[in-house]
Amino acid sequence: MEKNLKFYIKLFWSTFSLSAFTIGGGYVIVPLMRKKFVEELNWIEEEEMLNLVAISQSAPGPIAVNTSIMVGYRLAGVFGSFVTIVGTILPPLIIITVIAQFYTVFKENKIINALLLGMRAGVAAVILDVIIKMVNDIIKTKNKISILIMIIALLASVVFDINAALIIIVSGAFGAFYYNIYKKEGKV
Amino acid sequence: MILLEIFWSFFQIGLFAIGGGYAALPLIEHQVLEAHNWLTLTEFADLLTISQMTPGPIALNASTFVGTRVAGLPGAIVATIGCVTPSCIIVLILSYFYFKYKNLSSIQGILKGLRPAVVSLIASAGLSILMLAVFKSEDITIWNMSLSDINFISIILVSVGVFVLRKYKMDPIKVMIATGIVGIFIYGVM
Incomplete structure (x- = not known):
């Protein structure tokens, strides 16, 4: 991939538009980043993207910011992460600065509320599409351990409401034990 | 001086919020309501609503909102930079080690x-x-x-959305904008 001006503009615009149009915070932006960089642009491989998200989730700070830093670094080093982080922080800075001036009007406006209610459905559809794709990819590997980890982690998170960082740490520790010590097979 | 205080408050929020924006909310509450009297309780409730209603990462929306209320545009910029500085340092270090040792x-x-x-x-x-x-x-x-709580219009919108995304590989941003426009017509006009 050639690192010309066009590349950097595309990198900036990708993170900028995701941050500007995605309602629902980091957990919505991250799956969309995966869709953008893995499926649409083919700049990052699926497995690598999941690695980056795992690391971003275990680090402090907003997950969308952390993931954009890692994606930027992966694609173009420190300067790349500078580009993606500016892309991610600019939209909230602009939008909220404007809204904070007259937020009572914004909060009670019927049209804006209708727009946001409709967009919620769109966001849910996009997320559902991403989830179907990712779960399919794990099932397709036919790796029983991976499928088991996925099911247990889902139950832990949805039913028992266990903290995401704890789930990450436990599954990573299990992977280290199972693949490195028990099976002695580190290849993916 | 107030800008330095804002920076330091949001630096701490960024540093201790493990698990994303929702984990940051109690930290933000502590900083803006207890450690400093930057917002009233009502303003804080509005902050939560607006951060979740508007696009973008929730922690960044909250930073900008508080920064603007306390010290205008410079406040917003300083709060945002404060919030992402810990991430920048820690994640860049993690990135460096990950790409060096990932194999x-x-x-x-x-x-x-x-x-x-x-x-x-x-x-x-x-x-x-x-x-x-x-x-x-x-x-x-x-x-x-x-059953009575189900929003059937929303179910239709979600289903059509998933269909066009999977079948026609439509751009997610276009899908979100389209459902927003449909929302205006259904919920706003009718």
């Missing part, structure tokens, strides 16, 4: 265990967003849902 077999084992769990975490967050879209009430869970 070691011991690291591969850990990552192989992690990946399915990450899929589940994203799925879990996605499910709560789906529930929010499909039910009228805000505090619905799998345990107390009832």
Whole structure:
């Protein structure tokens, strides 16, 4: 991939538009980043993207910011992460600065509320599409351990409401034990 | 001086919020209501609503909102930079080590265990967003849902959305804008 001006503009615009149009915070932006960089642009491989998200989730700070830093670094080093982080922080800075001036009007406006209610459905559809794709990819590997980890982690998170960082740490520790010590097979 | 205070407050929020924007909310509450009297309780409630209603990462929305109320545009910029500075430092260091050592077999084992769990975490967050879209009430869970709370228009929108995304590979941003416009016509005009 050639690192010309066009590349950097595309990198900036990708993170900028995701941050500007995605309602629902980091957990919505991250799956969309995966869709953008893995499926649409083919700049990052699926497995690598999941690695980056795992690391971003275990680090402090907003997950969308952390993931954009890692994606930027992966694609173009420190300067790349500078580009993606500016892309991610600019939209909230602009939008909220404007809204904070007259937020009572914004909060009670019927049209804006209708727009946001409709967009919620769109966001849910996009997320559902991403989830179907990712779960399919794990099932397709036919790796029983991976499928088991996925099911247990889902139950832990949805039913028992266990903290995401704890789930990450436990599954990573299990992977280290199972693949490195028990099976002695580190290849993916 | 106030700018320095804002920076330091949001630096701490960024540093201790492990697990994303929702983990940052209690920290923000402590900083703006208890440590400093930057917002009233009502303003803080509005901050939560607006951070979740508007696009972008929730922690950044909250930073900008507080910064603007306290010290205008410079406040907003300083709060945002404060919030992301810990991430920049820590994540860049992690990135450096990850890309240097990712091919070691011991690291591969850990990552192989992690990946399915990450899929589940994203799925879990996605499910709560789906529930929010499909039910009228805000505090619905799998345990107390009832048929009368279902928003059927939303179910149709979600289904059509998933269909065009999977079948025609439509751009997600276009799908979100389209459902927003449909929302204006259905909920706003009718």
